[in-house]
Amino acid sequence: MDAYEKIYQLYHLIKTKTAADLPGPYKVGVDLGTADVVLVVTDESGNPVAGSMRWASVVKDGLVVDFRGAMVIVEKLKAEVEAIMGITLDKGATAIPPGTVGRNALACGHVIAGAGLEPVCQVDEPVAAAKALDISHGIVVDIGGGTTGIAVLKNGELVFTADEPTGGTHVSLVLAGAYKIPFEEAEILKRDPARHRKIMPVILPVIEKMATVVKNMLAGYDEFNEYPVYVVGGTAYLQGFETEFGKAFGRKVHVPPHPLLVTPLGIAMFG
Numbered sequence: 001m002d003a004y005e006k007i008y009q010l011y012h013l014i015k016t017k018t019a020a021d022l023p024g025p026y027k028v029g030v031d032l033g034t035a036d037v038v039l040v041v042t043d044e045s046g047n048p049v050a051g052s053m054r055w056a057s058v059v060k061d062g063l064v065v066d067f068r069g070a071m072v073i074v075e076k077l078k079a080e081v082e083a084i085m086g087i088t089l090d091k092g093a094t095a096i097p098p099g100t101v102g103r104n105a106l107a108c109g110h111v112i113a114g115a116g117l118e119p120v121c122q123v124d125e126p127v128a129a130a131k132a133l134d135i136s137h138g139i140v141v142d143i144g145g146g147t148t149g150i151a152v153l154k155n156g157e158l159v160f161t162a163d164e165p166t167g168g169t170h171v172s173l174v175l176a177g178a179y180k181i182p183f184e185e186a187e188i189l190k191r192d193p194a195r196h197r198k199i200m201p202v203i204l205p206v207i208e209k210m211a212t213v214v215k216n217m218l219a220g221y222d223e224f225n226e227y228p229v230y231v232v233g234g235t236a237y238l239q240g241f242e243t244e245f246g247k248a249f250g251r252k253v254h255v256p257p258h259p260l261l262v263t264p265l266g267i268a269m270f271g
C-alpha cells in the first residue's frame, strides 16, 4: 500500500468503525490535538488496522490544558478500538509540536499512561506526518487547530523544525467575528465544504498569514527552495486552500487526502 492508499484506508476504517484483517504485532499512536484526539493502530509495516477520533478541546496551542478530560477521551478511544479489534492495546506513541519543552512535553505521555497505554515514543508532529507520507526529502507543513509546525527532511534526516501558534482556531475566530456568531458555530460553518467557497474571501487573510509564517520560518534556508512542500492538518481540508496557500507562499504545495489523518497515522508508525 502506498502512502495515500494508507490514508484512504485509515479514513474508511474510522468511518465504518471496522478493523483491517492484518496480523500483529500492532503499533498504536495517539494524536492529542487542539481540535480533536485521534487514536490509530497500524501493523508492523504501517498499514492501518483500526482507528477512532473525537472532537475535543483538551489541548491549547499544542499544550495539554485539560489533563483529566484528555485522559478520559483517550480511554474511550482505546476501549472503542479494542472492541473493534477484539484485543487489548497496552502501549503507544504520542507527538508534540516542535519546540515543546519541559513538563509540557511530558504531559502527552502522562495522558496516555493514565489511559492505560505505556508511552513508548514521543515525536514531533510534522516528523510523524513525513513518516506517514513516506517522504525522505521535502518540507512538511502541519497546520492543526492551534499550531503550524514544519519539518524539513534531507536524505531521510530531519534537518530543521519550527513551530508557531497559528492554526485553524484562528480561521474560526475570524469567521466568528465576521459573521457575529459564537466560536463553536464558526467551527461547524468552517467544516462544511458546501460553505467553503463563500467563506474563502473572509478567511483568505488568515491563510495568507499562515503562508507568511512558514515563509519566514524558512527564510535564509535557500537550499530548501527546490524541496517539495506538503501541507497536512485539518485546516488543509478547506477547498481552495492548496491554491491560495501556494500563491501566498510563492511555491506549489501538495495537500494529501484526508490531511487531518496524516499526522495521527505517522504517530502510530512510531508506536
Ligand code: ATP
Pocket (backbone or CB within 6 Å): 031, 032, 033, 034, 035, 036, 037, 059, 061, 062, 125, 143, 144, 145, 146, 147, 148, 167, 168, 169, 187, 190, 191, 192, 193, 232, 233, 234, 235, 236, 237, 238, 259, 260
Ligand atoms: P494541533 O496539532 O495544532 O494541536 P490538531 O491536532 O487538533 O491541532 P488537526 O486535527 O490537524 O489539528 O486539525 C484541526 C483543525 O482543522 C481545526 O481547526 C478544525 O476546525 C480544522 N478542520 C477540521 N476539519 C475541517 C474541515 N473539513 N474544513 C476545514 N477545517 C477543518
